[in-house]
Amino acid sequence: MAGRKQFDVDEALRRAMHVFWRWGYSEASIDRLTEGTGLGRSSLYGTFGDKSTLFRKSLQRYAQTYHPLYDQALSGPHPSPSVVVAAYLQVTLNRIADPTVPDGCLLTVSATQFPALDAEGQAMVRAMICGLRTMLEQALLAAGADDQETAELALCTLATNKSLAVLSRAGFSSEDLATVAAAAARIPGRPHPLP
Amino acid sequence: MAGRKQFDVDEALRRAMHVFWRWGYSEASIDRLTEGTGLGRSSLYGTFGDKSTLFRKSLQRYAQTYHPLYDQALSGPHPSPSVVVAAYLQVTLNRIADPTVPDGCLLTVSATQFPALDAEGQAMVRAMICGLRTMLEQALLAAGADDQETAELALCTLATNKSLAVLSRAGFSSEDLATVAAAAARIPGRPHPLP
DNA sequence: CACATCTTGAAACGATCGGTGCAAGATGTG
DNA sequence: CACATCTTGCACCGATCGTTTCAAGATGTG
Numbered sequence: 001m002a003g004r005k006q007f008d009v010d011e012a013l014r015r016a017m018h019v020f021w022r023w024g025y026s027e028a029s030i031d032r033l034t035e036g037t038g039l040g041r042s043s044l045y046g047t048f049g050d051k052s053t054l055f056r057k058s059l060q061r062y063a064q065t066y067h068p069l070y071d072q073a074l075s076g077p078h079p080s081p082s083v084v085v086a087a088y089l090q091v092t093l094n095r096i097a098d099p100t101v102p103d104g105c106l107l108t109v110s111a112t113q114f115p116a117l118d119a120e121g122q123a124m125v126r127a128m129i130c131g132l133r134t135m136l137e138q139a140l141l142a143a144g145a146d147d148q149e150t151a152e153l154a155l156c157t158l159a160t161n162k163s164l165a166v167l168s169r170a171g172f173s174s175e176d177l178a179t180v181a182a183a184a185a186r187i188p189g190r191p192h193p194l195p
Numbered sequence: 196m197a198g199r200k201q202f203d204v205d206e207a208l209r210r211a212m213h214v215f216w217r218w219g220y221s222e223a224s225i226d227r228l229t230e231g232t233g234l235g236r237s238s239l240y241g242t243f244g245d246k247s248t249l250f251r252k253s254l255q256r257y258a259q260t261y262h263p264l265y266d267q268a269l270s271g272p273h274p275s276p277s278v279v280v281a282a283y284l285q286v287t288l289n290r291i292a293d294p295t296v297p298d299g300c301l302l303t304v305s306a307t308q309f310p311a312l313d314a315e316g317q318a319m320v321r322a323m324i325c326g327l328r329t330m331l332e333q334a335l336l337a338a339g340a341d342d343q344e345t346a347e348l349a350l351c352t353l354a355t356n357k358s359l360a361v362l363s364r365a366g367f368s369s370e371d372l373a374t375v376a377a378a379a380a381r382i383p384g385r386p387h388p389l390p
Numbered sequence: 391c392a393c394a395t396c397t398t399g400a401a402a403c404g405a406t407c408g409g410t411g412c413a414a415g416a417t418g419t420g
Numbered sequence: 421c422a423c424a425t426c427t428t429g430c431a432c433c434g435a436t437c438g439t440t441t442c443a444a445g446a447t448g449t450g
Contacts, residue, residue, distance in 0.1 A: 003415075003416030003417030003418080003425085003426065003427065003428095004416080004417060004418090004426075004427075005426090005427070006427080006428080022310070023310050024308070024309070024310065026221045026222055027221055027309070027310050027311055029406080029407070029408085030407075030408060030409080031406085031407090039428095040427090040428060040429060040430090041408095041409085041410090041428095041429085041430090042410095042427070042428055042429070042430090043427070043428065043429095045408095045409070045410085046426090046427075046428090050408075050409070051408065051409090104308075106308060109308070109361055112361070112364060112365040112366075113219070113299075113301060113304070113308065113361065113364050113365075114219070114222070115217075115218055115219065115222050116221075116222055125365075126365070126366075129365070152374055152378060155367075155371055155374055155375060156374070156375055156378045156379075158362075159355070159358035159359075159361075159362055159375045160354070160358065162357070162358045162361040162362065163354035163355065163357045163358035163361070164354075166304055166307070166308070166354075166357040166358070166361065167353075167354055167357065169307055169308050170307040170308075170320075170321070170324070171307070171321070172350075176350055179347055179350055179351070180350060180351055180354045183347060183351045183382050184351075184382075186382055187378050187379075187381055187382060198395085198396060198397065198398095198445075198446030198447030198448080199396075199397075199446080199447060199448090200396090200397070201397080201398080224436080224437070224438085225437075225438060225439085226436085226437090234398095235397090235398060235399055235400090236398095236399085236400090236438095236439085236440095237397070237398055237399070237400090237440095237441095238397070238398065238399095240438095240439075240440085241396090241397075241398090245438075245439075246438065246439090391450100392449100392450085393448105393449085393450085394447105394448090394449085394450100395446105395447080395448080395449100396445105396446085396447075396448095397444105397445085397446075397447090398443105398444085398445080398446090399442105399443100399444090399445100400441105400442090400443095400444105401440105401441085401442090401443105402439105402440085402441080402442100403438105403439080403440070403441085404437105404438100404439095404440105405436105405437075405438090405439105406435105406436085406437065406438100407434105407435075407436065407437070408433105408434100408435090408436100409432105409433080409434095409435105410431105410432080410433070410434105411430105411431090411432080411433090412429105412430090412431090412432100413428105413429100413430095413431105414427105414428085414429090414430105415426105415427085415428080415429100416425105416426085416427075416428090417424105417425080417426075417427095418423105418424090418425080418426100419422100419423085419424085419425100420421100420422085420423085420424100
């Protein structure tokens with residue numbers, strides 16, 4: 001029934017990523033992965049290894065697809081920290097609004113939430129978060145924020161990013177998500193209202 | 196080996212809630228539930244029904260335990276919307292810091308994230324979120340916010356609440372969580388920094 | 391004590407889980 | 421064509437999943 005591979009490896013990985021994206025790690029069964037990719041079990045295991053390896057490759061695939069978008073949005077000159085925050089969150093909003101990907105990404109947010117994920121996968125997720133955090137901090141510093149404000153804003157923007165994914169998954173409208181993102185861009189440069 | 200129940204039903208439900216709290220719905224296997232509650236399979240099924248029913252009862256148990264805390268923090272008079280937001284998020288921070296509950300609650304945040312949860316459970320989670328939202332909106336109106344600001348702040352505070360749970364689960368420090376909560380309290384009453 | 395009621399532990403159910411073995415078939419090379 | 425190499429579909433593995441069944445034992449009532 002075969003001599004050379006009858007599928008595109010990169011496209012299959014993209015589809016597998018979308019299965020994890022939609023179902024998370026535990027609920028992404030091998031049957032769902034074979035169905036989503038169109039591959040048979042043998043092809044899936046022969047090409048990508050076992051489930052946890054495939055998940056890690058899906059994470060890598062996600063990073064190499066979307067991290068450049070964040071990098072591009074943050075690399076240019078920005079007039080203020082607020083603009084940096086808004087630009088970062090806009091990338092997330094764009095990704096959520098993308099009709100070619102499943103609704104509600106369970107890769108970035110809930111990867112750390114699924115207890116079934118092994119230590120190697122957890123470490124990879126943490127490294128991805130750390131990379132985005134550094135990316136944000138550099139852009140904030142370049143936009144004129146001091147060290148303390150940079151640390152705070154990077155953290156809060158990451159937090160907002162996570163909440164956008166959660167709210168999206170929970171069925172909140174894109175208008176609501178845009179409202180949350182816009183409010184996060186209003187945090188910079190404000191004194192504490194509490195004593 | 197028994198004639199009358201050899202355990203406290205309410206305490207067993209509390210422990211079952213903590214198992215879902217720690218593991219989420221899919222990863223909370225019956226074995227983990229029997230181990231966590233100390234009950235046998237027969238007692239568990241005989242008392243609480245099947246797994247999805249037990250999860251719903253755990254959700255109810257969570258709501259009746261923690262929603263009064265939010266209600267209490269919001270019911271008194273507040274000088275400003277900022278204080279309302281801060282008071283609300285402080286309840287979440289306190290719950291996260293509680294040493295008697297597991298680290299990283301997968302009940303409120305990720306209940307909507309787990310595809311395995313049935314429609315009835317999903318609806319219950321949405322109803323809980325809706326109740327908290329209404330509670331917040333009433334307190335914000337009472338604190339002098341107009342309709343538009345109330346809607347925006349209630350949404351953003353809910354979003355921050357979710358992100359706190361996610362960041363907590365991801366291993367961020369309690370100082371980081373407090374920073375995020377404090378920054379959210381700085382949103383009210385600020386003009387948009389972007390054109 | 392007799393008897394109905396309830397609870398419990400243990401075994402077992404079918405279904406699904408992630409993963410493997412293997413023969414059949416397609417390909418590239420000689 | 422002969423042959424080694426690779427891929428694929430299919431069956432199957434043990435383990436675990438949620439759930440049910442059932443007999444044994446403890447209790448409350450007469």
